[in-house]
Amino acid sequence: MxxxxxxxxxxxxxxxxxxxxxxxxxxxxxxxxxxxxxxxxxxxxxxxxxxxxxxxxxxxxxxxxxxxxxxxxxxxxxxxxxxxxxxxxxxYCRLSVAVKASSPYRSALELSPNSRVASKFVHCAHDYFQSLDLPVEIIPLYGSVELGPITGMSEAIVDLVSSGKTLRENGLIETDILFESxxxxxxxxxxxxxxxxxxxxxxxxxxxxxxxxx
Amino acid sequence: MxxxxxxxxxxxxxxxxxxxxxxxxxxxxxxxxxxxxxxxxxxxxxxxxxxxxxxxxxxxxxxxxxxxxxxxxxxxxxxxxxxxxxxxxxxYCRLSVAVKASSPYRSALELSPNSRVASKFVHCAHDYFQSLDLPVEIIPLYGSVELGPITGMSEAIVDLVSSGKTLRENGLIETDILFESxxxxxxxxxxxxxxxxxxxxxxxxxxxxxxxxx
Structure with missing residues (x-):
């Protein structure tokens, strides 16, 4: 069986x-x-x-x-x-970088080195920013990653996006797609x-x- | 504020x-x-x-x-x-070692070296078995840790216990308390x-x- x-x-x-x-x-x-x-x-x-x-x-x-x-x-x-x-x-969903819509950033590459990035996907996030040669600090979270930029704890997040509704409701915009899933x-x-x-x-x-x- | x-x-x-x-x-x-x-x-x-x-x-x-x-x-x-x-x-709850009630084990020390222990608390579990000088393999799980012994994937689990109802319902018994919380x-x-x-x-x-x- x-x-x-x-x-x-x-x-x-x-x-x-x-x-x-x-x-x-x-x-x-x-x-x-x-x-x-x-x-x-x-x-x-x-x-x-x-x-x-x-x-x-x-x-x-x-x-x-x-x-x-x-x-x-x-x-x-x-x-x-x-x-x-x-x-x-x-x-279907995708793992994406998102930032505050009110921030100056429109791409992960525009983040400063030593920026903070909150994510549940710490390995994927680490590998992606390493592939960009951009040293950032990954903050591991278990849920509600969108609170990272809202509270000012992180400049960006790496999180799953499907409809994009959660991002929009929290004033965030997607800048980069790591991969589709x-x-x-x-x-x-x-x-x-x-x-x-x-x-x-x-x-x-x-x-x-x-x-x-x- | x-x-x-x-x-x-x-x-x-x-x-x-x-x-x-x-x-x-x-x-x-x-x-x-x-x-x-x-x-x-x-x-x-x-x-x-x-x-x-x-x-x-x-x-x-x-x-x-x-x-x-x-x-x-x-x-x-x-x-x-x-x-x-x-x-x-x-x-109040406690972090405990539990095994199948039908197993021969009544204490963590009775487990064989190289036993498998499933847990959401991988660091606590690792430290505890190290303190016993008992080398075990910790299997990291995110939920329903009681399935570890039920499916035969692990001999034991390290998990939070409050009333003990989940353990009883799954035919498991508590053998050791790591700490109370x-x-x-x-x-x-x-x-x-x-x-x-x-x-x-x-x-x-x-x-x-x-x-x-x-």
Whole structure:
């Protein structure tokens, strides 16, 4: 029996819809009364784990899940040892630099060296500013990164943007896009190589289904 | 005008009650329709920031907030450069080692070297097992740490326990207590030293109020 790690949050609905289209029904996770973090599909063909998006690659890396669905943003930030198999196309967002609209900055390159940049994506932010040869101080935050520039703690932020509504509501504008992100199907490398539980069949079914729905 | 950083989540209600008792009303944060992360009290005496618990010490360390209320657990894990002023006594919990009740282990010392321990508190967990001279692999997770032993990914977890209900529901038992935690009042060291905005007066009022309510 294969196990799939699914991310709580924005990608969950589309991930469950995709799995349903190949005959694996984990819609019980969408029931707001559900408290279970581990369920089997009604045909007892597969199991699913419901975990934080950042934890999906952990369960896959350690082989507790053979497959996982997770945003490319998480893979870029955490660089887990997993096989990246399919771009599932849903869950589009981008990791961007943003500054106060009232600031003089219209590009990350215009920031002064030693500027402060608040982010949940500390590795991505660090790598990006290093690629610009611009030494900045990254301030690690866990949430509401937009408060960084609002309170004056940081000149800029590096954060996920989808509609841009949060930025606009907080008087911020996007200046640079680090990368675009969509949901990805990932696999435990050893299980993939040894085709545990006919993993390859499931992957091909998911590939076909994701092409149809894209 | 002083600024206080307040943590979203379990400590918020008691933190707001404490501030109300010294004349600072930030109860607007408790309104479920509230979307603001930064408000002034009705008398315009102080401002409050509503941020993730882990971010409270960051705003205080950088001086964007003069004071902050946060759990001792966060201070132990992140070791921020802030002044720890008052044990506010509310928000009791403890950081504990837990294992499957069905396992043979009844103490962390009984785990094999190279066991895996899942935790959100990677530094605390690492330091604790190092103090036991027991080399284990810490698996960093962001949520639902109890899934570690359930899925077989880890032999043990290090996690916050308050009532113990989550452990019991998941067939886990507590074996070791790393430390106990309550809410703390913290201050930006420089603001505290220079008594910015009569900080010392506010701190004494809060000390008196916390003694009354304790």
């Amino acid at each position: 294969i196990t799939v790690a699914l991310p709580k949050g924005a990608l969950l609905k589309d991930a469950i819809r995709l799995l349903q289209s190949v005959g694996l029904d984990f819609s019980a996770f969408l029931d707001s009364a559900n408290r279970q973090l581990q369920i089997s599909d009604p045909t007892n063909t597969a199991k699913a784990l419901l975990v934080r998006a950042q934890d999906v690659p952990v369960y896959v890396e350690y082989g507790q899940a053979h497959l996982g669905i997770v945003g490319y943003d998480v893979l870029r930030e955490k660089k887990p040892q997993v096989a990246q198999l399919i771009d599932l196309k849903f869950g 969509t949901a990805r199907l990932i696999a435990h490398p050893l299980s993939y190589r040894t085709n545990t539980g006919n993993l390859h069949d499931w992957i091909e079914k998911l590939r076909a289904a994701s092409l149809v729905s894209a | 002083i600024t206080v950083a307040l943590p979203k989540g379990a400590l918020l209600k008691d933190a707001i009650r404490l501030l109300q008792s010294v004349g600072l009303d930030f109860s607007a944060f408790l309104d479920s329709a509230n979307r603001q992360l930064q408000i002034s009290d009705p008398t315009n005496t102080a401002k409050a920031l509503l941020v993730r618990a882990q971010d409270v010490p960051v705003y205080v360390e950088y001086g964007q907030a003069h004071l902050g209320i946060v759990g001792y657990d966060v201070l132990r894990e992140k070791k921020p450069q802030v002044a720890q002023l008052i044990d506010l006594k509310f928000g 309550t809410a703390r009042l913290i201050a930006h060291p420089l603001s505290y030293r220079t008594n910015t905005g009569n900080l010392h007066d506010w701190i004494e009022k809060l000390r008196a109020a916390s003694l009354v309510s304790a």
